[in-house]
Amino acid sequence: MNPLRAKELVIDIPGRGDGQPLNFSVEPGQMWGVLGPNGAGKTTLLHTLAGLRVPRHGAVHLGEQSLTELRRRRISQHLGLVFQERQDGFPATVLETALIGRHPWLSPWQMESGDDERLARQALEQLDVGHLSDRLVNTLSGGERQRVAIATVLTQAPDIWLLDEPSNHLDLHHQVSVLELLTDQARGGRSVFMCLHDLNLAARWCDHLLLLYPNGDVCWGPAERMLVPTALERLYGQKLITVEADGAPVFVPVRS
Amino acid sequence: MSRPLLKPLLILALASLAAMVLSVGTGSVSVAPGQVLAVLLGEGSNLEQTLVLELRLPRTLSAFATGGLLAVAGALMQVLLRNPLADPYVLGLSGGAAVGALLAMLAGLGGLIVSGSAFAGALLATLMVFGLAHGTGSWTPSRLLLTGVVVAAGWGAVITLMLAISPAQRLPGMLYWLMGDVSYARSPWPALGLLFLVCLLVLPLGRSLNVLARGPMQAAALGVAVRPLEWTIYILASLLTATAVTMAGSIGFVGLVVPHMLRLVLGNDQRLILPACALAGGTLLVLADTLARVVIAPEQLPVGVITALLGVPTFLYLLYRSR
Numbered sequence: 308m309n310p311l312r313a314k315e316l317v318i319d320i321p322g323r324g325d326g327q328p329l330n331f332s333v334e335p336g337q338m339w340g341v342l343g344p345n346g347a348g349k350t351t352l353l354h355t356l357a358g359l360r361v362p363r364h365g366a367v368h369l370g371e372q373s374l375t376e377l378r379r380r381r382i383s384q385h386l387g388l389v390f391q392e393r394q395d396g397f398p399a400t401v402l403e404t405a406l407i408g409r410h411p412w413l414s415p416w417q418m419e420s421g422d423d424e425r426l427a428r429q430a431l432e433q434l435d436v437g438h439l440s441d442r443l444v445n446t447l448s449g450g451e452r453q454r455v456a457i458a459t460v461l462t463q464a465p466d467i468w469l470l471d472e473p474s475n476h477l478d479l480h481h482q483v484s485v486l487e488l489l490t491d492q493a494r495g496g497r498s499v500f501m502c503l504h505d506l507n508l509a510a511r512w513c514d515h516l517l518l519l520y521p522n523g524d525v526c527w528g529p530a531e532r533m534l535v536p537t538a539l540e541r542l543y544g545q546k547l548i549t550v551e552a553d554g555a556p557v558f559v560p561v562r563s
Numbered sequence: 564m565s566r567p568l569l570k571p572l573l574i575l576a577l578a579s580l581a582a583m584v585l586s587v588g589t590g591s592v593s594v595a596p597g598q599v600l601a602v603l604l605g606e607g608s609n610l611e612q613t614l615v616l617e618l619r620l621p622r623t624l625s626a627f628a629t630g631g632l633l634a635v636a637g638a639l640m641q642v643l644l645r646n647p648l649a650d651p652y653v654l655g656l657s658g659g660a661a662v663g664a665l666l667a668m669l670a671g672l673g674g675l676i677v678s679g680s681a682f683a684g685a686l687l688a689t690l691m692v693f694g695l696a697h698g699t700g701s702w703t704p705s706r707l708l709l710t711g712v713v714v715a716a717g718w719g720a721v722i723t724l725m726l727a728i729s730p731a732q733r734l735p736g737m738l739y740w741l742m743g744d745v746s747y748a749r750s751p752w753p754a755l756g757l758l759f760l761v762c763l764l765v766l767p768l769g770r771s772l773n774v775l776a777r778g779p780m781q782a783a784a785l786g787v788a789v790r791p792l793e794w795t796i797y798i799l800a801s802l803l804t805a806t807a808v809t810m811a812g813s814i815g816f817v818g819l820v821v822p823h824m825l826r827l828v829l830g831n832d833q834r835l836i837l838p839a840c841a842l843a844g845g846t847l848l849v850l851a852d853t854l855a856r857v858v859i860a861p862e863q864l865p866v867g868v869i870t871a872l873l874g875v876p877t878f879l880y881l882l883y884r885s886r
Contacts, residue, residue, distance in 0.1 A: 378786075396777075398826075409787060415771070
């Protein structure tokens with residue numbers, strides 16, 4: 308399992324100054340959360356780390372190699388990405404959708420085998436959408452689609468998970484079960500790096516945090532050092548009240 | 564997933580064979596299906612030999628190749644654009660080919676030069692539509708369709724102009740070419756060979772195409788080299804279209820109707836859909852051509868009329884449903 312490293316990385320957001328370059332390493336077993344207001348560049352950062360966007364400066368390394376030196380297929384055997392937005396131009400069933408997660412592992416002439424299908428079905432079961440296998444994805448609810456997307460990456464079985472708002476559209480119970488699943492992945496030696504809207508989910512489940520300010524400022528580090536109320540208030544431009552519950556800080560917005 | 568890919572393909576192959584036997588047997592002198600098979604195996608009278616092997620079979624095979632090429636081209640473009648409305652005719656590629664062909668006819672040239680000119684026209688039209696619609700961003704479906712429709716209207720105007728100024732004795736040939744007609748097609752073998760080759764080539768690309776159908780970002784995240792693949796599809800689709808149009812003029816909507824119908828029945832696995840399109844598209848055009856020959860016999864209708872009658876309602880229905 309390789310770490311994912313940002314080296315002097317400046318993401319390319321049009322019309323914004325370079326800000327501070329990013330230098331961090333997502334190590335196996337770690338669970339990172341990216342926090343920031345709308346438009347701060349969370350998605351751009353995630354796509355840049357996945358090699359889908361070209362950074363303005365610097366590089367992203369998978370282990371010792373820069374992503375630009377690796378073939379897409381090789382990268383996709385290590386990096387899995389859950390997108391915030393998905394296109395479905397053509398109707399496809401839930402099982403077919405999960406099965407595309409096997410794409411990086413199959414040679415061009417190979418058909419998906421029974422083993423591949425088993426992996427996909429297991430992943431769907433784990434995300435509680437196994438009973439929907441034969442349904443068309445475009446007939447599902449937003450939360451169900453989100454879980455199918457996560458199941459697709461689970462089928463892909465990458466070392467490093469990159470997720471864009473994985474809790475989107477999910478009800479409370481499924482938010483918790485998805486974050487528990489990701490925690491299990493991290494415990495198994497994989498790493499997780501995700502953008503989150505919900506400060507409290509991040510405070511509860513992430514061991515590392517990266518705060519992304521709209522002007523390009525960033526700071527990152529272990530969660531307990533990053534969860535400083537004044538820093539978070541500046542991040543969101545929102546007064547917060549901090550309380551503690553079940554051993555984790557809970558941030559409640561102050562009503563104006 | 565050991566999905567039975569072979570069964571639907573086998574059924575479609577039998578259907579195409581049946582359509583071809585029917586087509587070869589139908590006409591001013593009809594030949595019974597059993598007799599057609601006998602002639603193909605080298606038996607039968609001299610008259611039947613000439614009728615079947617020299618007159619009817621080349622036309623039937625040309626119709627088959629044209630239909631197959633157009634359907635596969637349509638299916639490829641639909642994956643490329645992630646839009647079930649994409650089709651060589653709708654995107655104005657056939658119009659470009661027509662202008663190329665008519666220019667050659669207007670200059671009094673014939674044969675190979677008409678074909679070559681149509682081919683160049685189709686490629687030019689493809690470059691224009693895709694280039695203009697691409698701009699600096701990506702191929703958004705609505706922009707591409709609109710560009711295609713507008714460019715097609717432009718070709719239409721050029722065609723009208725050329726018809727208006729061309730000498731009367733050249734008009735019938737030009738009109739027939741415009742309406743789409745397989746009766747002037749020369750040897751069907753190069754086109755059939757291309758069709759077969761492309762079907763073989765897209766088999767190993769099939770799964771990547773399935774992933775690409777879910778959007779370029781998702782495909783890249785799953786290890787597809789998106790740019791090279793998009794260019795491959797784009798070039799293949801243009802080549803197929805240009806070959807088909809060169810052979811039989813502008814025949815519309817086969818590329819739209821056939822992939823759509825097949826997706827409804829077979830799902831959207833390109834490894835199955837693309838060869839199925841080749842077979843079903845060929846079958847459809849063979850049947851349409853047979854119909855075109857017998858509806859007002861001894862006169863013949865251009866086969867493009869029949870496919871348009873089938874295609875326009877299908878297109879409108881798709882548009883209506885997609886909103």
